Amino acid sequence: MRYHQAIHDVPLIFEGCNEAVPQDIESELDGLLPRNLQRARLDLPDLPEREVVKHFVNLSQMNFGVDNGMYPLGSCTMKYNPKICDDISSLETVANMHPLQDASTMQGALALMFELEGMLCEIGGVDAVTLQPAAGAHGEFTGMHIVRAFHESKGEERHEVVLPDTAHGTNPASAAMVGYDVLDLPSKDGCVDLEALNAAVSDDTAAFMLTNPNTLGLFEKEVREIAGVVHDAGALLYYDGANLNAIMGKTSPGKMDFDIVHFNPHKTFATPHGGGGPGAGPVGVKKDLERFLPVPRIVRNEERFELDYDRPDSIGKVKVFYGNFAVLVRAYVYIKMHGGKGLERVSELAVLNSNYLKQGLTEMFDMPYGDLRKHEFVLSGKKLKERGLRTMDFAKRLLDYGFHAPTVYFPLIVEEALMIEPTETETKDTLDAFIEACGRILSESPDIVRSAPHNTARRRIDEVRAARDMILSWRSYREKTQSI
Amino acid sequence: MSEIIPDLKYTKDHEYVKVEGKLARIGLTDHAQSELTEIVFVELPSVGKEIAEGEVMANVESVKTVSEVFAPVSGVVKEANDKLVDSPELLNTDPYGEGWIAVIEVSDAASLASLMSADDYRRLLGE
Numbered sequence: 001m002r003y004h005q006a007i008h009d010v011p012l013i014f015e016g017c018n019e020a021v022p023q024d025i026e027s028e029l030d031g032l033l034p035r036n037l038q039r040a041r042l043d044l045p046d047l048p049e050r051e052v053v054k055h056f057v058n059l060s061q062m063n064f065g066v067d068n069g070m071y072p073l074g075s076c077t078m079k080y081n082p083k084i085c086d087d088i089s090s091l092e093t094v095a096n097m098h099p100l101q102d103a104s105t106m107q108g109a110l111a112l113m114f115e116l117e118g119m120l121c122e123i124g125g126v127d128a129v130t131l132q133p134a135a136g137a138h139g140e141f142t143g144m145h146i147v148r149a150f151h152e153s154k155g156e157e158r159h160e161v162v163l164p165d166t167a168h169g170t171n172p173a174s175a176a177m178v179g180y181d182v183l184d185l186p187s188k189d190g191c192v193d194l195e196a197l198n199a200a201v202s203d204d205t206a207a208f209m210l211t212n213p214n215t216l217g218l219f220e221k222e223v224r225e226i227a228g229v230v231h232d233a234g235a236l237l238y239y240d241g242a243n244l245n246a247i248m249g250k251t252s253p254g255k256m257d258f259d260i261v262h263f264n265p266h267k268t269f270a271t272p273h274g275g276g277g278p279g280a281g282p283v284g285v286k287k288d289l290e291r292f293l294p295v296p297r298i299v300r301n302e303e304r305f306e307l308d309y310d311r312p313d314s315i316g317k318v319k320v321f322y323g324n325f326a327v328l329v330r331a332y333v334y335i336k337m338h339g340g341k342g343l344e345r346v347s348e349l350a351v352l353n354s355n356y357l358k359q360g361l362t363e364m365f366d367m368p369y370g371d372l373r374k375h376e377f378v379l380s381g382k383k384l385k386e387r388g389l390r391t392m393d394f395a396k397r398l399l400d401y402g403f404h405a406p407t408v409y410f411p412l413i414v415e416e417a418l419m420i421e422p423t424e425t426e427t428k429d430t431l432d433a434f435i436e437a438c439g440r441i442l443s444e445s446p447d448i449v450r451s452a453p454h455n456t457a458r459r460r461i462d463e464v465r466a467a468r469d470m471i472l473s474w475r476s477y478r479e480k481t482q483s484i
Numbered sequence: 485m486s487e488i489i490p491d492l493k494y495t496k497d498h499e500y501v502k503v504e505g506k507l508a509r510i511g512l513t514d515h516a517q518s519e520l521t522e523i524v525f526v527e528l529p530s531v532g533k534e535i536a537e538g539e540v541m542a543n544v545e546s547v548k549t550v551s552e553v554f555a556p557v558s559g560v561v562k563e564a565n566d567k568l569v570d571s572p573e574l575l576n577t578d579p580y581g582e583g584w585i586a587v588i589e590v591s592d593a594a595s596l597a598s599l600m601s602a603d604d605y606r607r608l609l610g611e
Contacts, residue, residue, distance in 0.1 A: 409548045412549060463547040464524055464573075467524035467545075467547060468524050468525075
């Protein structure tokens with residue numbers, strides 16, 4: 001089946017409207033807002049609702065998302081988000097709550113969060129969880145603060161965080177944000193090199209950050225030994241939850257001796273990807289680190305739930321209120337719907353789909369680092385070079401067949417990397433269609449592939465110009481176009 | 485196949501060194517620029533800075549990745565190629581000419597001996 005994306009000529013929303021109309025609002029606000037906080041003019045676009053709806057519906061038809069096609073973006077885990085999770089988080093009783101309400105009036109919400117923390121403890125193999133962080137990387141940032149608080153509580157000052165060269169880019173960034181120096185550890189056969197780790201850690205090492213299965217989709221079999229080396233040096237072991245979706249119910253970060261864990265509900269429990277909007281990145285810890293978690297903690301006092309701010313060792317708040325509640329509700333619904341056995345099945349299918357796809361593509365590409373994978377795998381597109389093509393060209397051509405491109409050029413240790421993660425939500429028919437499309441692209445004329453995509457609303461994007469000449473707002477667009 | 489200039493020195497990190505008396509002019513090889521693809525931003529070292537071999541000297545950002553440029557020799561930064569600030573594409577179009585990154589005054593001439601010859605570098609690339 002050939003794919004053709006809708007193409008509409010959609011002007012910017014500000015272009016289609018009349019000049020902004022000043023709204024006379026002053027008189028109504030007197031008595032409600034102090035004069036110095038009032039504005040006499042608001043430059044609002046003057047458009048009827050009908051035009052606004054047309055604008056955004058047309059744009060959405062020129063978009064590609066998990067709801068209209070396979071999106072095998074490795075590492076990102078773009079799985080389908082069940083609509084019931086949206087339905088429940090949109091219920092009036094959820095959507096109309098206000099975080100400034102008194103705890104006595106939001107017992108249901110607190111009960112839900114308390115129960116969700118408990119479920120995450122079980123899935124992660126940890127003893128306590130905070131729901132406050134607003135994203136996975138924010139969870140890392142929170143985790144690194146807990147690392148710091150832990151060492152400081154022992155009167156120690158440690159300066160270094162070690163991580164493997166396959167780590168997600170957010171890991172070194174989060175460690176650096178908290179003030180740590182970052183030491184990059186070269187991998188061996190795609191996994192942590194235990195000897196190199198042994199040589200790298202010292203009494204200056206604060207933590208080792210790891211994700212298991214790792215970025216190549218390989219399970220770090222020596223994880224207990226890794227934990228031993230890290231703990232012997234007096235450092236903490238941090239689990240990046242990016243790949244937890246591959247092991248639910250089979251094992252847990254806690255069983256692998258990790259001390260701190262962050263969860264990515266969008267990857268593991270199918271909440272929508274934040275994309276800069278509201279997200280969640282709960283953090284779990286082992287018992288002896290619980291006292292450092294952000295305040296407030298949700299505590300149960302007989303049948304009542306309360307917010308406890310009295311935690312002198314806490315790292316403090318990392319976000320206003322209690323995290324992005326509506327996202328947490330979606331994760332709660334997802335976990336409740338699946339149950340323990342269901343979540344285990346999710347992981348099994350994610351791994352099965354990944355290996356089925358890998359098997360289908362193995363003849364077409366180079367496959368560095370071993371065979372069996374977990375939920376994702378990395379191919380090398382270096383053979384494409386013989387035909388004057390790059391991985392980027394192949395990825396762009398996939399769009400013409402109605403598939404979102406996989407992650408490309410990551411991890412950096414694989415030449416011309418193509419990182420593919422089908423997730424458990426794709427059917428066998430879809431996986432077969434993807435394999436067939438890949439085979440077809442490899443037999444096409446290089447000119448067609450190099451100039452792809454052809455069937456999308458926009459052709460090949462000029463990434464160089466986009467990076468060098470950024471226009472990020474209507475105002476800067478207007479300034480740029482007027483200066484020409 | 486990428487271009488390799490016979491009388492330059494090379495590193496395993498795909499940098500070249502053009503020895504000009506006590507000065508070492510440093511840039512990325514043609515292979516490096518081709519792997520990085522279009523370069524959009526360069527962070528240069530400050531002139532006068534003392535730098536040790538293996539230390540990060542500059543950062544290069546392409547549409548594909550951000551990459552560190554390591555100092556191939558120890559010494560003092562004498563010049564940085566300011567042209568790259570407005571025209572980072574020179575790293576792609578003329579890596580061995582106008583696309584040089586910095587000049588280091590070499591503190592220990594012996595360290596130049598450990599750099600690779602053009603033939604060694606060709607072998608490293610397997611070309």
